[in-house]
Amino acid sequence: MPVVDSFDMFASEKARLRLAGTPMEDNFDLLIGCTSVIHRMVMVTENLKDFKNISNIRLENWIWR
Template sequence: MDAFVKGLSIVPIYGIVRKYAEIKVLLRKNGTPMHDEFDLIIGVTALANRFTLVTDNERDFRYIPDLKIENRFERK
């Protein structure tokens, strides 16, 4: 566990508040609101930092525009 944690960086989220609000309003207007606020924060943080979000939960992030998603865990 120590080796895993040692390779991680903490990304602050206070810089994404405006983008979070913009995306939240956009999704609501499009009729595709996210029901999990934490997922929205995660997605917008990745988007604002130009990260690729690696997740097995593509469904909950699919409506965030321009978000790059990679599923390395895709089940066949």
């Protein structure tokens, strides 16, 4: 999946999250999340807490424990 279009959002979100006091430490996770937003996809993950602060992200957890 192309990620080139996601880099602008990645940079904006990295700065926004840091200024909001909720920085995302894992750059790769942030890029994955931004890619899902740019491509209008639902991101399926059990790790909701690390992705929930990304703007406009749609998350689903398919694992119920």
